Amino acid sequence: xxxxxxxxxxxxxxxxxxxxxxxxxxxxxxxxxxxxxxxxxxxxxxxxxxxxxxxxxxxxxxxxxxxxxxxxx
Numbered sequence: 098x099x100x101x102x103x104x105x106x107x108x109x110x111x112x113x114x115x116x117x118x119x120x121x122x123x124x125x126x127x128x129x130x131x132x133x134x135x136x137x138x139x140x141x142x143x144x145x146x147x148x149x150x151x152x153x154x155x156x157x158x159x160x161x162x163x164x165x166x167x168x169x170x
Contacts, residue, residue, distance in 0.1 A: 111138075
């Protein structure tokens with residue numbers, strides 16, 4: 098168990114050993130939730146931006162034309 102202090106700006110420092118154990122490098126975005134007993138931090142899961150050319154034809158059916166980038170905007 099670690100003890101941290103809340104700064105005047107409302108910031109805390111997560112101890113390095115904990116960040117290393119959780120594999121949270123600098124810049125990791127976290128979701129903070131208020132619970133009945135305190136706060137919970139979980140890493141945010143971002144999905145990479147999908148480019149239509151990468152998935153083009155994935156759901157293609159015979160006789161159907163595939164949309165291009167302009168048509169999907």
